[in-house]
Amino acid sequence: MNSITSCLTAQRWPILAAIASALILGGAYFFQYVLGYEPCALCYDQRHIHKAVILAGLAGGLGMMFVPALQKYAMWICILLAAILAYSAYFAGWHAGIEYDWWEGPASCTTTGSVDFSTVDLMAVLDGTAPVVLCDEAAWTLLGISMAGYNAIMSFGLAIASAYIGIKRR
Secondary structure: OHHHHHHOOOOOHHHHHHHHHHHHHHHHHHHHHOOOOOOOHHHHHHHHHHHHHHHHHHHHHHHHHHOHHHHHHHHHHHHHHHHHHHHHHHHHHHHHHHHOOOOOOOHHHOOOOOOOOOHHHHHHHHOOOOOOOOOOOOOOEEOOEEHHHHHHHHHHHHHHHHHHHHHHOO
16 A cells, blocks of 8 residues: 555646546547447536646647756645546536536536537438437436446546645645
């Protein structure tokens, strides 16, 4: 256990956080391209947040690796990652709440709203080449938790870890 905790320093965490977000993003792509679960508009937005974590984590981690003087900013890089991951947890939790009918979602992608389609989008739906994916319908669940719900849980855990490591493991 000591060898694992010794790896979790504020200087190493940004790369590990980037890898964790890359795995979450990879899972989303697996569900889409291998298992055939089409994402909704909010799912795409959640992917962009993880791309930001990957970018910030790699930039911070590699920056500290190649420019050791930047290691004095390790705590702030971890706090930045914690903030992005907290936003990811919030956004994914909001999306999960929409799927569970706890609150209403954006009118543009829910069954209660009006969906604005371009002519091209409408033709793609009508000829069967593009599915209509609504944000308030969970495409997949496990133990009653949707993909957005799992994203919220994982992002929250990573946000807590990032803040803890940044503050306590400098």
